[in-house]
Amino acid sequence: MGGRLRHASVAEHAVLHIAVENISRLAVESLESNRLASYTEKSTRYQKWGPDDSTPRLSCRSRFAAAYQQTVRSLFSTYLQSSLLCAR
Numbered sequence: 001m002g003g004r005l006r007h008a009s010v011a012e013h014a015v016l017h018i019a020v021e022n023i024s025r026l027a028v029e030s031l032e033s034n035r036l037a038s039y040t041e042k043s044t045r046y047q048k049w050g051p052d053d054s055t056p057r058l059s060c061r062s063r064f065a066a067a068y069q070q071t072v073r074s075l076f077s078t079y080l081q082s083s084l085l086c087a088r
Contacts (some may be wrong), residue, residue, distance in 0.1 A: 050076070 020031065032039050052069075062068070 023031075028041065032041070
């Protein structure tokens with residue numbers, strides 16, 4: 001072996017920061033399911049959401065965009081109604 005250890009333990013401490021923005025919750029879950037890294041995620045808990053806040057930019061050009069937006073608005077309306085009932 002020539003007296004030299006050949007291992008990559010030093011590389012295990014390398015840090016790389018990558019920002020990923022404006023992706024769906026499904027994409028976030030898919031990305032974070034990779035266990036070879038650690039993640040810092042901005043909380044969505046105290047954000048104010050509206051029916052137009054959930055349309056990814058890429059889907060705006062899709063032929064399904066109108067149906068998607070109508071579905072999201074309907075779901076958001078149902079969510080608001082149910083949260084008002086729970087607040088009583």
